[in-house]
Amino acid sequence: MDSSATTAGTEPVFHLEEEHAHAEGSSTMLGFWLYLMSDCLIFAMLFAAYGVLGANYAAGPAPKDLFDLDLVAINTTMLLLSSITYGFAMLTMDKGRVAATQAWLAVTGLFGLAFLSIELYEFAHMIHEGATPQRSAFLSSFFTLVGTHGLHVTFGIVWLVTLMTQVARFGLIEANRRRLMCLSMFWHFLDVVWIGVFTFVYLMGMLR
Amino acid sequence: MSAHDHAEGHGRAHGGAAHGSFKGYLIGFVLSVILTAIPFWLVMSGAIDNKQATAIVIMAFAVVQIVVHMVFFLHMNTASEGGWSMLALIFTLILVVIVLTGSLWVMYHLNANMMPGLHDMREMP
Numbered sequence: 414m415d416s417s418a419t420t421a422g423t424e425p426v427f428h429l430e431e432e433h434a435h436a437e438g439s440s441t442m443l444g445f446w447l448y449l450m451s452d453c454l455i456f457a458m459l460f461a462a463y464g465v466l467g468a469n470y471a472a473g474p475a476p477k478d479l480f481d482l483d484l485v486a487i488n489t490t491m492l493l494l495s496s497i498t499y500g501f502a503m504l505t506m507d508k509g510r511v512a513a514t515q516a517w518l519a520v521t522g523l524f525g526l527a528f529l530s531i532e533l534y535e536f537a538h539m540i541h542e543g544a545t546p547q548r549s550a551f552l553s554s555f556f557t558l559v560g561t562h563g564l565h566v567t568f569g570i571v572w573l574v575t576l577m578t579q580v581a582r583f584g585l586i587e588a589n590r591r592r593l594m595c596l597s598m599f600w601h602f603l604d605v606v607w608i609g610v611f612t613f614v615y616l617m618g619m620l621r
Numbered sequence: 622m623s624a625h626d627h628a629e630g631h632g633r634a635h636g637g638a639a640h641g642s643f644k645g646y647l648i649g650f651v652l653s654v655i656l657t658a659i660p661f662w663l664v665m666s667g668a669i670d671n672k673q674a675t676a677i678v679i680m681a682f683a684v685v686q687i688v689v690h691m692v693f694f695l696h697m698n699t700a701s702e703g704g705w706s707m708l709a710l711i712f713t714l715i716l717v718v719i720v721l722t723g724s725l726w727v728m729y730h731l732n733a734n735m736m737p738g739l740h741d742m743r744e745m746p
Contacts, residue, residue, distance in 0.1 A: 465724055465728040
């Protein structure tokens with residue numbers, strides 16, 4: 414590119430002035446996508462750990478004794494519904510309708526909260542029955558994998574409430590649109606991870 | 622001001638597909654409901670006697686549903702961000718496949734070889 418900078422004996426030349434202007438936030442989407450991909454790797458590790466340890470019950474409860482597929486089906490429905498309502502929020506955002514966007518975001522948050530409540534109820538029920546994370550390698554890896562997903566949803570809801578406050582305060586300005594698009598990717602990504610969770614953990618656990 | 626407009630237009634041109642349409646979201650939602658309901662029904666009703674076959678079928682459904690979500694909700698295509706997001710996705714998928722198959726394969730054989738009574742010590746060199 415600039416051989417003068419590396420030629421021995423000459424002063425190093427810096428080419429900061431060649432830096433052309435980037436529009437603010439023009440690379441945010443790609444950057445956030447890369448973050449999601451690294452998050453995807455975290456989940457891949459947790460899935461791998463569950464795949465390896467998922468059958469080590471240590472004479473403790475097995476998936477068949479613990480999982481309630483009706484509950485998981487309701488949970489999955491909640492997350493799916495929250496995905497489509499977030500989609501509607503993005504569509505109304507495109508039209509610049511602040512109130513409608515806020516309403517759809519609120520609905521999304523409520524579905525997210527319903528998902529979390531059901532998951533916490535399930536966890537509490539399991540722990541009450543003595544199926545704690547310490548009980549067996551299966552339960553340790555189960556709670557780590559599903560718990561990490563639940564934690565992501567929790568932070569997603571915190572982020573959602575933050576952005577709703579932002580939109581209420583500043584309206585649908587360009588920065589807020591960008592933030593909402595990032596959260597959209599995050600939210601839909603969590604739904605994709607959940608597909609893996611209910612298939613590999615719950616459904617295939619019941620088949621064992 | 623014009624620079625800002627240009628930036629916005631620029632963002633739309635590249636990230637424009639990132640918004641999708643009402644129809645797109647609806648198609649994605651209906652497809653994902655179907656692709657969720659069938660595996661749940663298969664496992665809950667035990668429609669297929671063979672558990673191995675059921676597992677393969679529900680895994681296939683999961684893969685299809687993930688693709689549906691990627692296309693209709695995350696709006697993945699080869700053109701977004703000049704192809705870089707697709708490249709990052711492919712790279713991640715390769716790593717995920719290596720991690721998953723590698724871990725399961727190695728650890729399965731390790732478990733199998735550590736089974737007590739599998740090896741007769743008298744035959745050991």
